[in-house]
Amino acid sequence: MEERFDAVVIGMGPGGEVAASQLLDAGLRVAVVERELIGGECGYWACIPSKTLLRPLEAAAEAAGVAGLDRPVPDWPAMRDYRDTMIRHLNDAKQVAGYADRGAEVVKGAARVVGRDPWVVEVEGRRLRADHVVVATGSAAARPPVEGLEEVELWTNRQATTLQEIPGRAVVVGGSAVGVEMGQFLARMGCEVTLVQRSGALMNREEPRVGELAAELLRGDGVDVRTGSAPVRALRRGRDSVLELADGSEAVGDVVLLAAGRVPRVGELGLAELGVDTGGAGLAVDERCRVAPGLWAVGDVTGTAMFTHVAKYQARVAAANILGRDRTADYTGVPRVVFSDPEIAAVGLTAEQARARGLDVVAAEVDLPAGLARPWTYETEPTGRLGVLADRGGRVLVGAWAVAPMAGEWIHTAALAIREGIGVDRLRDGVAQFPTYSEGYLLAVEALDM
Numbered sequence: 001m002e003e004r005f006d007a008v009v010i011g012m013g014p015g016g017e018v019a020a021s022q023l024l025d026a027g028l029r030v031a032v033v034e035r036e037l038i039g040g041e042c043g044y045w046a047c048i049p050s051k052t053l054l055r056p057l058e059a060a061a062e063a064a065g066v067a068g069l070d071r072p073v074p075d076w077p078a079m080r081d082y083r084d085t086m087i088r089h090l091n092d093a094k095q096v097a098g099y100a101d102r103g104a105e106v107v108k109g110a111a112r113v114v115g116r117d118p119w120v121v122e123v124e125g126r127r128l129r130a131d132h133v134v135v136a137t138g139s140a141a142a143r144p145p146v147e148g149l150e151e152v153e154l155w156t157n158r159q160a161t162t163l164q165e166i167p168g169r170a171v172v173v174g175g176s177a178v179g180v181e182m183g184q185f186l187a188r189m190g191c192e193v194t195l196v197q198r199s200g201a202l203m204n205r206e207e208p209r210v211g212e213l214a215a216e217l218l219r220g221d222g223v224d225v226r227t228g229s230a231p232v233r234a235l236r237r238g239r240d241s242v243l244e245l246a247d248g249s250e251a252v253g254d255v256v257l258l259a260a261g262r263v264p265r266v267g268e269l270g271l272a273e274l275g276v277d278t279g280g281a282g283l284a285v286d287e288r289c290r291v292a293p294g295l296w297a298v299g300d301v302t303g304t305a306m307f308t309h310v311a312k313y314q315a316r317v318a319a320a321n322i323l324g325r326d327r328t329a330d331y332t333g334v335p336r337v338v339f340s341d342p343e344i345a346a347v348g349l350t351a352e353q354a355r356a357r358g359l360d361v362v363a364a365e366v367d368l369p370a371g372l373a374r375p376w377t378y379e380t381e382p383t384g385r386l387g388v389l390a391d392r393g394g395r396v397l398v399g400a401w402a403v404a405p406m407a408g409e410w411i412h413t414a415a416l417a418i419r420e421g422i423g424v425d426r427l428r429d430g431v432a433q434f435p436t437y438s439e440g441y442l443l444a445v446e447a448l449d450m
C-alpha cells in the first residue's frame with residue numbers, strides 16, 4: 001500500500017531540515033526520511049564538532065597573545081565533554097520527536113526512489129508516494145585511489161571529529177578546509193602532524209597567496225606541510241601507518257586522516273534506474289534546484305559549493321518553488337571560511353577565475369597591522385592580511401580574502417559588496433567603526449590602482 005504525501009524529504013542534514021521546515025510551516029503533508037541522525041553530517045561529524053573543538057585552542061592562543069595573560073592549558077576531557085554535548089551524544093531522539101510534533105511523518109531508514117510519475121520512495125518496506133521529492137543526502141569523505149589504504153589506521157572526518165584520545169602522530173591527506181582545520185587542531189593538541197597536499201599550494205581553489213599564508217600558519221603550529229605530493233601506496237609497519245609519497249618520501253603516523261574532498265551521496269538512491277542523469281559530479285540541478293519535474297536536490301549532493309550555508313540556501317530556493325513561488329539561486333558573493341586561528345576567509349572570484357571570465361581585474365593586498373589600530377589593541381604581535389580584487393570596467397569588487405582574527409565575521413562586508421555590486425568609489429566613501437578590522441577595507445580599496 002502506498003502512503004501519500006505532498007513532499008518527501010530524503011536526508012535530514014541542514015539542507016533537508018530547512019526544506020522540511022519550510023514545507024511543514026506552509027502546511028504541507030511531509031514525510032522526512034533519515035538513515036542515520038537528524039542533523040546530518042554537519043551536526044554530528046563536521047561543522048559543529050570541528051568548530052567546537054577548535055574554539056578553545058583559538059581562545060588559548062588569544063589569551064597568550066595579549067599583554068598580562070598566560071596561555072591557558074587545554075583540558076582535553078572537558079573539551080571532549082563539551083564536544084559530546086554539542087553533538088548530542090550522537091542521539092537525535094529530540095529531533096525525531098520535534099519533527100513528529102510539527103506534523104511530519106518521520107521515517108528512519110535508507111530511502112530509495114522506486115517510482116516516477118508519480119514519485120515513490122521506498123524505506124524499510126514502506127512506499128511513500130509524493131508530488132515532490134527533495135533529495136538532500138549530502139556527501140561522504142572521498143577515498144583516494146591509493147594501493148594498500150585498507151592496511152593503515154584510516155580516519156575520515158567522522159573519526160577525527162569524534163575522537164576520544166589525541167593520537168601521537170597523524171598524517172593528513174589533503175590541504176584544504178578539512179585538512180587545515182583538523183591539521184591545526186591536532187597539532188595544537190600536541191599531535192605530530194604531517195600534511196600531504198597533492199596540489200602545489202594549500203587551499204588550491206583560493207588565491208595562491210591564501211595558500212601561502214595557510215602553510216605559514218600551519219608551519220607555525222609545527223605541522224610538516226608537504227605540498228605537490230600525494231600518496232601512492234599505504235602500508236603498515238608495526239604500529240606505524242605509512243604513506244609512500246609520489247616524490248619518493250614517506251609520511252608516518254599512528255593514524256591517516258582523509259581530507260581529500262567529498263563524494264555526493266547519489267548512487268544508492270536508485271535514480272539512474274528511473275532515467276535521472278546521475279553521471280556528473282553530483283545530482284545536476286537547474287537554477288531552481290530542480291532535477292526533474294517534482295524532483296529537487298539541495299546541499300552537498302548537488303556538488304555545488306559544499307557548505308552548510310549553501311545547502312540551507314538551496315533548500316529555501318527549492319521550497320519556495322515547491323510552494324509555487326518562483327525563486328532562482330544566485331551564488332554570487334557566498335563566503336568561504338576556514339575556522340583556523342587566525343581565520344581564513346574568502347569570497348567571490350580569484351584573479352584567475354575573473355580573467356577566465358574576461359574581466360580586466362586589479363588586486364591589492366594590505367598588511368592590517370601596518371595601517372590599523374585594532375590589530376594592536378587585539379594582540380601584542382599582530383598579524384592580518386586582506387586582499388581585494390576589483391573589475392576595472394565595472395569599478396566593482398569581484399573578490400576578497402583575509403587571513404586575520406575574526407575574518408569569518410568581517411568578510412561579510414566584502415560578501416555584501418560583491419553580491420550587491422557596491423562600487424569601489426562607494427566603498428572608498430565608507431565609514432567603518434574605529435578601531436576595527438573592518439576599517440581594513442578602506443585601506444584595501446584605496447590601495448587599488450584604479
Ligand SMILES: Cc1cc2nc3c(=O)[nH]c(=O)nc-3n(C[C@H](O)[C@H](O)[C@H](O)COP(=O)(O)OP(=O)(O)OC[C@H]3O[C@@H](n4cnc5c(N)ncnc54)[C@H](O)[C@@H]3O)c2cc1C
Pocket residue numbers: 010011012013014015016033034035036037038039040041042043045046047048050051109110111112136137138139157161178265268269298299300301306307308309310311339
Ligand atoms: C570536517 C568538516 C567540517 C565542515 N565544516 C563546515 C563549516 O564549518 N561550515 C560549513 O558551511 N560547512 C562545513 N562543512 C561542510 C558541511 O558539513 C556540508 O556542506 C553540509 O553538511 C551539507 O549539508 P547537507 O544537508 O547537504 O548534507 P549532510 O549534512 O551530509 O546530511 C545528509 C543526510 O542525508 C542522510 N542520508 C544519506 N543518504 C540517505 C538515504 N538514502 N536515505 C535517508 N537518508 C540519507 C545522511 O544520513 C545525512 O544525515 C564541513 C565538512 C566537513 C567534512
Ligand SMILES: NC(=O)c1ccc[n+]([C@@H]2O[C@H](COP(=O)([O-])OP(=O)(O)OC[C@H]3O[C@@H](n4cnc5c(N)ncnc54)[C@H](O)[C@@H]3O)[C@@H](O)[C@H]2O)c1
Pocket residue numbers: 144145173174175176177178179181196197198199202203204229230231258259260261262305306307336337338339
Ligand atoms: N569551514 C568550512 O566551511 C568547511 C570546513 C571543512 C570542510 N568544508 C567543506 O567540506 C568539503 C570537503 O572539504 P575537504 O577539505 O575535504 O575537500 P576539498 O575538496 O575542499 O579539498 C581537498 C584537498 O585535497 C587535495 N587532495 C585531493 N586528493 C588528494 C590526494 N590523493 N593526496 C593529497 N591531496 C589530495 C586537493 O588538492 C584539495 O586541496 C569542501 O567543500 C569544504 O568547503 C567546509
